[in-house]
Amino acid sequence: MPPPLDxxxxxxxxxxxxxxxSARTVSxxxxxxxxVALAFAVLALPGASAGRLSLVQCCLALPQVTFVLGGGVVAxxxxxxxxxxxxxxxxxPAYAGLAVMVLTRHAPLPAMCLLTAVAGTGTALFWPAMASVVPLLVRADRLQRANATLRIFQNGATLLGLSLSGLVVALLGPGWALAINAASYLASALLVRGLRVTARPRAASSGRADLRDGWREFARRQWLWVVVAQFAFLVAAMSAVxxxxxxxxxxxxxxxxxxxxYVVGAQALGTLVGAGVALRLRVRRPILVAVVAMFPVALPMALLAVRAPVWWVCGANFGVGVATDVFGALWAATMQREIPDEVLGRVSAYDVFGPLAFAPLGTLVAGPAAVAFGLYRTLxxxxxxxxxxxxxxxxxxxxRTLRAPDPGRHRDPAESLPA
Structure with missing residues (x-):
């Protein structure tokens, strides 16, 4: 769905x-x-096993949790x-190295774990920087529109990538799919380099003091930590399902x-529609609307629990896609408006850390819970x-009461222009 001209x-x-x-779309x-490719790449190698795959995936995910708070300090x-x-x-380069190892079929497990850990570290540094760069480019009264526009292009890229990835893996092999991912990172770096957002001057302080300051800013806003806590439980449940x-x-x-x-694809389609809805949505209480929008997340879980037909579950998951993208655009714009720029990177890191830490927990508990209580009761x-x-x-x-500012009140991004 292209963004409307108006x-x-x-x-x-x-x-x-x-x-x-452009950078986000390519990346x-x-x-x-x-x-798609990483899992099939590991499983296609000699000596492949479920344990080997779990270890490689863990090496990708663990640095994301470990270093995201440090990424906020650096941002x-x-x-x-x-x-x-x-x-x-x-x-x-990390994914390029993985692609070479898979294509040559010489992929020592320690080397694969090291490269996936490097890639995961890069992701941990990227999230706080990305979350806090938008208000340096866009006025506050355009933040919701900007975040929704970003999500439209990103969701379209995800749909296209997931559609093509299976074809590339099947026809060319997972190594070439990993090489495409490596090239997308390098293309993104070239595009982002053109932003040239300058750093704001700050007094010297230790990393520990920076984290404490970020935590104080995070903890003093009840709406912020309450919704992060809510989302931590939602992410755990969604990861399990x-x-x-x-x-x-x-x-x-x-x-x-x-x-x-079909169920997964329906949610991906829903995210495109949700980003379009968020582009047009104008609400006075954005956090209230964002939180209420999360109720539909429970519907496909409930339908799976009662063994509903697949098309019912698809329809419900389409609604989840719409809801999560409306939430995402409203949440990002509110954070970017309400959090002072000098601590936005650190506060964004705390925002990411909670749900990110709970996601593997949900997946870890899901299997034993299904055995102990039954699959449908667990759902x-x-x-x-x-x-x-x-x-x-x-x-x-x-x-319930946090309100969006008047349209005339905005932070001028011109201060971030290069000298």
Whole structure:
């Protein structure tokens, strides 16, 4: 779904915003290839096993949790566009090395683990920088529009990448798909380099003091930590369903892998529509709307629990895609408006850290819970957990009452222009 002219044409005439959109589109397209290719690359190697795959995936995920808070500190100390380039220059060569090892079929496990850890570290540095660079390019009254426009292009790239990745893996092999991902990182670095966002001057301080300052800014805003806590439980439940429980339910009664691919594809389509809705949406209480938008996340879990037909689950998951993208655009714009620029990188890192840490926990617990309580009861429990976490977030007065500023109040991004 292309962005409507009346909503985004002015943003897409801004050279620096276009560079950012282009970089994210290219990078997300390549990352969609890696999501499919990495697992099949490991499994195609001699001596492949489930344990080897788990170890490689763990080496990718663990640095993301470990270093994301440090990434927030660095994002507030140096040029955010430069940090994004650094992260791309970590990920690109790492995936290029993985591609070479897979193509030559000489892939020692320690080397694969090292390269995936480097790629994961690059991702940890990238997230806080990306979350905090947008308000340096766009006025506050255009932040929701800017975030929604970014999400439209990113979601389209994800859909295209997931569609093409299976074809590339099948015809050319996973090594070439990993090479495409490596090239996308390098292309993104070249595009982001053109942003040239300068670092703001800051007093010298230790990394520990910076983290404490970021935590104080995070903890003093009730609406912020309440919704991050809510999302941590939602992400745990969604990871359990998407990674373990959903495929098991599909295997038992939704047509197996083909049926589950329809369910996943429906959510991806929903994200495109959701970003379009967020582009037009104007609300006075963005956090209240964002939190309420999370209730539909429980619906496909509940439908899977009662063994509903696959098309019902697809429709519900389409709604999840719409809801999560509306949430994402409203949440990002509110954070970028409400958090002072000098601590936005660190606060964004705390925002990412909670859900990121809970995601593997949900996946880890899902299998044993399904064995102990039964698959369908565990799915129902995930649905209940999602609803309870959302209701609990609505008990916060700050969540219910935080208002968007008047359209005339904005932070001028011109201060970030290079000298």
């Amino acid at each position: 909503a985004s044409s002015s943003l897409l005439r801004d050279r620096r915003f276009v560079l950012l959109v 997300v397209l390549g990352s969609a290839f890696a999501r 507030d100390r140096m040029s955010r566009s430069r940090l994004m380039v650094v992260s791309d220059l970590l990920g690109g 998407n990674g373990v429980l959903g495929p098991l339910a599909a295997q038992r009664g939704l047509g197996g892998a083909r049926g589950w691919s 129902a429990g995930c649905a209940v957990l999602t609803v309870l976490a959302t209701v609990a977030a609505l008990l916060s007065r700050d969540v």
